[in-house]
Amino acid sequence: MPASCPAAPLVPGSPFFHYADGHLMAEGLALADLARQHGTPLFVYSQAALLDALAAYQRGLAGRDTLICYAMKANSTLGLLQTLVQAGCGLDIVSGGELVRALRSGVDPGHIVFSGVGKSRLEMRQALQAGIGCFNVESLAELEVLNHEALALGRQAPVSLRVNPDVDARTHPYISTGLKANKFGIAHEQALAAYRRAAALPGLRVLGIDCHIGSQITDSAPYLDALERVLDLVQALEQEGIALEHIDLGGGLGITYLDETPPAADRLLAQVLQRLDARGCRHRLLLEPGRSLVGNAGVCLTEVLYQKPGAEKNFLIIDAAMNDLPRPALYQAYHAIVPLQLDTDATPVQYEVVGPVCESGDWIGRERTLAVRTGDWLAVCSAGAYCMSMASNYNSRGRAAEVLVAGQSAQLIRQRENPDDSLGLEPPLGF
Numbered sequence: 433m434p435a436s437c438p439a440a441p442l443v444p445g446s447p448f449f450h451y452a453d454g455h456l457m458a459e460g461l462a463l464a465d466l467a468r469q470h471g472t473p474l475f476v477y478s479q480a481a482l483l484d485a486l487a488a489y490q491r492g493l494a495g496r497d498t499l500i501c502y503a504m505k506a507n508s509t510l511g512l513l514q515t516l517v518q519a520g521c522g523l524d525i526v527s528g529g530e531l532v533r534a535l536r537s538g539v540d541p542g543h544i545v546f547s548g549v550g551k552s553r554l555e556m557r558q559a560l561q562a563g564i565g566c567f568n569v570e571s572l573a574e575l576e577v578l579n580h581e582a583l584a585l586g587r588q589a590p591v592s593l594r595v596n597p598d599v600d601a602r603t604h605p606y607i608s609t610g611l612k613a614n615k616f617g618i619a620h621e622q623a624l625a626a627y628r629r630a631a632a633l634p635g636l637r638v639l640g641i642d643c644h645i646g647s648q649i650t651d652s653a654p655y656l657d658a659l660e661r662v663l664d665l666v667q668a669l670e671q672e673g674i675a676l677e678h679i680d681l682g683g684g685l686g687i688t689y690l691d692e693t694p695p696a697a698d699r700l701l702a703q704v705l706q707r708l709d710a711r712g713c714r715h716r717l718l719l720e721p722g723r724s725l726v727g728n729a730g731v732c733l734t735e736v737l738y739q740k741p742g743a744e745k746n747f748l749i750i751d752a753a754m755n756d757l758p759r760p761a762l763y764q765a766y767h768a769i770v771p772l773q774l775d776t777d778a779t780p781v782q783y784e785v786v787g788p789v790c791e792s793g794d795w796i797g798r799e800r801t802l803a804v805r806t807g808d809w810l811a812v813c814s815a816g817a818y819c820m821s822m823a824s825n826y827n828s829r830g831r832a833a834e835v836l837v838a839g840q841s842a843q844l845i846r847q848r849e850n851p852d853d854s855l856g857l858e859p860p861l862g863f
């Protein structure tokens with residue numbers, strides 16, 4: 433980098449997005465070139481970053497009978513699914529729409545697990561007909577309905593019960609889905625009875641047990657606590673003659689958005705496998721990582737539209753908004769925001785970085801010091817997970833385009849939506 437360039441800001445979490453001579457790169461390509469070619473807002477993913485994140489899981493599981501089922505709700509764009517499936521991933525789905533996408537990706541249907549508290553009968557039938565690997569069932573009522581649908585199709589549904597390990601909230605207050613008080617899973621105390629019922633239903637084949645205790649977890653302790661609770665149940669079930677084939681520990685491993693230091697997947701798995709071995713447990717291990725595979729493999733490129741100095745705050749108005757990047761509005765989430773080109777002459781100013789949508793909640797970053805000018809491009813970092821898959825058309829904004837980079841190559845993996853795409857679904861009024 434020339435000596436005159438200001439210090440390059442850090443791009444959290446991924447070495448695959450880095451500055452070279454003051455230009456932010458994705459692998460071997462300058463992001464400004466992609467912004468120029470495809471327009472903004474534009475999501476850009478690094479294939480090497482995706483495969484690197486997956487490799488940490490694969491290293492951690494080497495030599496074991498396992499299946500990594502990418503939780504595709506984190507980002508379900510086909511090009512990313514194909515990348516992960518071709519590298520050996522199965523998929524964790526939560527809807528019939530995700531089933532269609534999963535099948536399109538070329539995944540072996542036997543490597544699909546179906547999670548979620550509210551599967552409809554239609555979704556169950558579609559998944560049974562596709563021959564998916566396992567239904568992760570979340571309630572007694574769902575067991576009965578699935579049994580009924582499977583028998584009607586002359587099949588047996590492979591099932592796992594999602595148990596709620598009720599990991600102590602006081603020691604781990606950041607866990608959001610593994611507690612008694614939420615809608616997910618079957619309570620630990622009811623799990624034995626639920627398994628007895630499942631084993632008695634002729635349309636079901638009891639295959640496994642699963643849990644998923646939350647998301648953006650940055651410590652291994654809650655995983656290990658949940659694992660112990662699950663293993664207690666596995667043991668109790670075996671004493672009753674209900675033998676399981678697999679244990680599915682769900683997803684939830686966090687990523688670095690700012691300065692979080694989650695355990696690396698391989699280190700976490702070393703601890704998990706040690707606990708399994710200590711209890712003589714040789715079950716097949718399933719995992720359902722989402723965010724930790726894709727979150728830091730993507731950025732969202734955006735253009736500075738206006739600088740708007742205010743009495744109390746300076747606003748930086750960008751062309752990406754809450755419909756593209758919903759996490760700040762939904763969860764008060766932090767995404768780092770960095771310039772694509774380091775500018776020595778622009779004055780650093782503290783901004784509220786906001787989008788064009790007509791909502792005060794439409795902010796992307798608060799109190800960010802940036803040296804930028806109108807027309808400059810910025811990258812909103814760590815935007816690979818729960819951004820594009822949660823994007824909407826609010827304010828009749830078309831969803832952004834997406835590009836996948838591999839080395840020096842780039843491919844458009846999703847076109848920018850235009851107004852005709854959604855208007856085509858709306859016939860003109862006929863009366």
Ligand SMILES: *Cc1c(COP(=O)(O)O)cnc(C)c1O
Nearest residue numbers: 503547647683684720721722723
């Ligand atoms: C959302 C979800 C995941 C993935 O969670 P991440 O935090 O993205 O890893 C896995 N399993 C289930 C059941 C989920 O609902």
